[in-house]
Amino acid sequence: MGVVNVTPDSFSDGGRYLDARAAIDHGEQLAAEGAAILDVGGESTRPGADPVGEDEELRRVVPVVEGLAGVARVSIDTSKAAVAAAALDAGADYVNDVTAFRGDPELAGLVGDRGVDCCLMHMLGTPRTMQENPRYDDVVSDVKAFLEARLAYAVGEGVAEERVMLDPGIGFGKTVEHNLELIRRLDEIVALGRPVVFGVSRKSFLGKLTGRAVGERAVATAAANVLALERGASIFRVHDVPETVDALTVAAATLTDRWPATSPRTTTTTT
Numbered sequence: 001m002g003v004v005n006v007t008p009d010s011f012s013d014g015g016r017y018l019d020a021r022a023a024i025d026h027g028e029q030l031a032a033e034g035a036a037i038l039d040v041g042g043e044s045t046r047p048g049a050d051p052v053g054e055d056e057e058l059r060r061v062v063p064v065v066e067g068l069a070g071v072a073r074v075s076i077d078t079s080k081a082a083v084a085a086a087a088l089d090a091g092a093d094y095v096n097d098v099t100a101f102r103g104d105p106e107l108a109g110l111v112g113d114r115g116v117d118c119c120l121m122h123m124l125g126t127p128r129t130m131q132e133n134p135r136y137d138d139v140v141s142d143v144k145a146f147l148e149a150r151l152a153y154a155v156g157e158g159v160a161e162e163r164v165m166l167d168p169g170i171g172f173g174k175t176v177e178h179n180l181e182l183i184r185r186l187d188e189i190v191a192l193g194r195p196v197v198f199g200v201s202r203k204s205f206l207g208k209l210t211g212r213a214v215g216e217r218a219v220a221t222a223a224a225n226v227l228a229l230e231r232g233a234s235i236f237r238v239h240d241v242p243e244t245v246d247a248l249t250v251a252a253a254t255l256t257d258r259w260p261a262t263s264p265r266t267t268t269t270t271t
């Protein structure tokens with residue numbers, strides 16, 4: 001899953017793709033590099049981010065979704081039902097909600113009615129407050145219980161269980177230790193029986209571990225993604241697609257003893 005942030009303030013690429021043409025070009029490039037899904041978002045969720053109004057979010061994302069429909073599967077990264085509805089009308093077929101249907105009471109029903117896939121993510125608090133001293137009894141058990149409850153809620157609102165994917169929300173109300181423990185014990189989240197989405201890309205704990213600036217974290221991101229693959233994650237949300245494809249191709253071939261795997265470059269590489 002390649003990230004297309006149509007925002008002025010995203011933590012790693014804010015402002016680079018605020019213009020619709022630049023965002024579409026970027027999405028096309030990510031698809032050519034091997035992204036099967038393009039996750040289009042018009043509201044940053046970085047720690048401390050200000051909420052974006054519905055009209056502004058619609059203005060940012062709808063032209064980009066329209067431009068990318070048909071290039072790859074398009075996911076809309078939003079918590080607002082009106083934005084998700086417009087994006088689905090424009091060609092998206094996946095709803096990625098970092099609030100796990102807590103942000104807008106209409107969103108679960110919309111996803112159920114439209115019969116599309118969705119991702120429900122764990123977050124402690126809101127983007128404004130989430131990094132202020134996050135605490136858990138046991139981070140993995142707490143996140144797992146939350147995701148199980150949100151899955152039940154979604155199903156109760158008419159979303160087919162097989163349409164739901166779950167995400168532990170790396171970096172959303174978590175310390176470095178919480179993130180590392182979630183990665184180490186990701187198999188416990190996978191045990192819920194739904195595909196797990198894993199979003200570690202360029203996140204600040206990788207900078208704390210490596211000392212790398214935000215644009216220099218592709219290798220650190222790949223390392224975490226390989227561990228997540230080994231523990232059963234299915235979808236890897238990243239900014240740096242080529243590095244991720246290479247790392248996951250080698251890891252998947254090693255784990256499954258099957259290759260060529262899905263890398264777009266395996267057909268053109270001879271050595």
Ligand code: HH2
Pocket residue numbers: 003005007009010011012041043044045046077096097098119121167169170197198199200237
């Ligand atoms: N992380 C971000 C945004 N959306 N969605 C899911 N399912 N999982 C994630 O880990 C996740 C997400 C944050 O990354 P980014 O979009 O690059 O930053 P920003 O929120 O500042 O736009």
